[in-house]
Amino acid sequence: GKRVLVAGVADDNGFGWAIAKAFAEAGANVCVATWPPALNIFLNLLERGKLDDSRQMPDGSMLTFERIYPLDAVYDNLESTPADIRENKRYKELGDFTIDGLAARLVADFGEQPLDIVFHSLANGPEVKKPLLEVSRAGYLAASSASAYSLVSMVQRLGPLMRPGGAVCSLTYMASERAIPGYGGGMSSAKAQLESDTRVLAFEAGRKWGVRVNTISAGPYASRAASAIGI
Template identity: 75%
Template sequence: MLKIDLAGRRALVAGVADDGGFGFAIAKTLAEAGAKVCVGTWPPAFGILQTLLRRGKLDASRKLSDGSMLEFEKIYPLDAAFDTLDGAPAEVRENKRYRETGDFSIAGLAAQLKIDFGDRPLDIVVHALANGPEVKKPLLETSRAGYLDAIGVSAYSMVSMVARFAPLMNEGGTFLSLTYMASERVIPGYGGGMSSAKAALESDTRVLAYEAGRKYGVRVNTISAGPWASRAASATGIIDAMVEYAAHNSPLTDPMSAEEVGNAAAFLVSPLASGITGTTLYVDKGYHAMGKATAARFGTGAADPE
């Protein structure tokens, strides 16, 4: 039987702080397929995630289809705003939520992976990171600092991770990130430069697929996921309305699940997708294909009569 088999492979999923986002769903699906999974967690959430796991608060979400539990091989502190520890300002390094985590930079994580698992510790890297401090502001009101923060954490961090993690990958290594339709179309309320960051991420996916493919033999893809009401997405203030709107206006109107994104991710990082790179894969119930809304009133659930 043809199946996704990731046994013997190690994945790093960057951007897991709880069980409510796509990062966790992808980590769980990779584990279901047999991969060993490490995660990178934002330092302010690092202790919180460990506490949730220790107290069993995530046990229901961690349960796999065979009855066993998703176990993270390692949990690493990671702030993808910093390529190296020297690049983090003193006020960050000395902050109580950071100072006891060690080297939380991208380069620091690469070095620690080599210490923990050897020179070629990785097969799969998932970039499930995004942050826009001014996401609620229209683009016209976004500051330069807010715009550059959104680009740096949400897009450039992928470039940095490919540069530092690709040399650590075994043959057949693959990278995957998460993007959103705001890269292509106007989503009022999704501001602060985040739409620009997602557009950059998709463009970088294509360029990185070429450059890292030629240099290291790795694949680089991204998933454009439909709106999902994760804790992080709630920061936009519009996520519930977007989930409802997408459901009413997509070819498939059943609610999208994080598991569907996880399943697509497992396929893209598996040998079954060995010929796919530089691609944006839509996992959004077909919403991306629509050119005209079908709902009569935004957010009401009412539809045009047929």
């Protein structure tokens, strides 16, 4: 079967969970990657059976993930990760939680070309509640790093691990092209970057590895992230 990596799954509420489940229902082997600050809670919920209802598949089986990898997509490799993050209690026991680390684990677990599909379902904007007129430079750049460059870095590092004919997909939001009050913190800017980068990455990764790159503009949905801003 095909192997899919869904990055950005930490509960059964968000798009990532639904996407992972849909791929599993279609017969794929599904690995997920989870943000370290949310990883323990997610593993506990799974272990204690709290997600069992959501894990129920139409054929009667239970959704299971081949692997649950730690991933902080703001970091490309451990050498360039600040010491306070590496030594943080939620990170220090996890090994290499960077995008390089994720790529290395996939190769160690499954061989040189472990992936058919990479789904980027993650975003973060620390100042998302602030209108653009009030956003700090640090908040704007953090939104861009977590929500847009994370895709560029993932395609750079996971592209070589993908079988020809593979596909990368991410999720964007209409606030990139129209002014939507409430979608602040530079998140609208980050989604515009994500969409532009998708076109360029599709051109480059298509030629380099035979991999497609797309993004889907999702409608508003009350995930954990979106509930915080009332989208």
